[in-house]
Amino acid sequence: MFLYNKDKKGHLKQVKQVPFKLEKNVQEIFENNLNEIMGLQFVDTEYAVKDKRFDTVAFDEQNKSFVIIEYKRDKSTSVVDQGMTYLYLMLQNKSQFVLDYNNKFGKQLTVNSVDWTQSRIVFVASSFNDFQQTSSLFDNLAIELWEAKQFEDGHLLIGPLPKKDTISMPIPKTSNTKSASVFAAVSSVVKPVTEDDLLQVASEPIKELYTNYKRSILALDDSLEIKPNKLYIVFKQQGKNKVDIEIHKNYLLLYINAKHGQLDDSKSLFENCSNIGHWGNGDYRIKLTDDKYLQYILSVIKQVLK
Known part of the structure; x- marks a missing residue:
């Protein structure tokens, strides 16, 4: 290049x-x-x-x-x-x-x-x-x-x-x-956390769903990188958390790192979790069991990328 x-x-x-x-x-x-x-x-x-x-x-x-x-x-x-x-x-x-x-x-x-x-x-x-x-x-x-x-x-x-x-x-x-x-x-x-460590709890359909979202999010910008920690998988850009995904057996929880009201969520699919205890970063959270709204979710994620 x-x-x-x-x-x-x-x-x-x-x-x-x-x-x-x-x-x-x-x-x-x-x-x-x-x-x-x-x-x-x-x-x-x-x-x-x-x-x-x-x-x-x-x-x-x-x-x-x-x-x-x-x-x-x-x-x-x-x-x-x-x-x-x-x-x-x-x-x-x-x-x-x-x-x-x-x-x-x-x-x-x-x-x-x-x-x-x-x-x-x-x-x-x-x-x-x-x-x-x-x-x-x-x-x-x-x-x-x-x-x-x-x-x-x-x-x-x-x-x-x-x-x-x-x-x-x-x-x-x-x-x-x-x-x-x-x-x-x-x-x-020293025990570095891997994606596989966090995915152990997930069912096969949820593993496939995560892979689909992962590939789609990474395709948004070449500067995005994945950094798993003990609680969730982080998508970072220039050292800053942009998206977090919690892995559960039958669903994913996706967080976008922005304060409530900062993003255009025209379909109102995201939950305001600012007053709810949670692990991921940001006030925008959505529970995922399929990729029905994948493209819409990607459009919201784009708003926090540089």
Whole structure:
């Protein structure tokens, strides 16, 4: 895919990608815009833990978990080994993370109130090699890959590397005894949630219904991505929740993240759940047992997309 500028006559001129001069340049962009880019709360930079320094530490307020972000220029290094080592260090120093978070934000977070099972590490680079990309496909590894590209006209292209097909299998084995113990320690605590985990409760017709809605929603915009959590499946755009789907045995609950009255729901199919206890984000909720109104629902969802 190429980026072009179009002049008034309709002529195209390709916008060339230019490399970041320093790894620090990418780091500063992310840290100064972390909520906008990833929907995360920035905690600290160059965070010292034992003999290591984490480039960026962030907090996921929705999942109540810490996120480590590393910026890479070397395509030859293993994201799995570094990722698991850093997650291990975080899990061995939980109190330090919580204390520093509380000191910065004046909060009363406790070690037990953090969901360490949802800890994760994000690697950011202009591109990744095939081995690195394959490593991120293991759905039981809490590793994400994000690409950040800079162009000569000042534009930036930033986003997660799509996980086309995740791999459900044991964490890759290593002959290194120390690495093996680190992998085992991390995998015993960190348990990334998958779509399959949430779909286990659903009947076969509801699984098919979810798949239909999922494909249709993702087709609305290339920037949408799926992020399951323990309660529902989130459709995110630029780090912000746009649509949530709760999975039940015989139905789905779909939420659109907007305040009541902000969207045009001409058929009045959506329930105002602003005063009702619920898990999903937003005041618009609809119970789904079929795809009769799929196209209409998509038209309402479009209203919250950028």
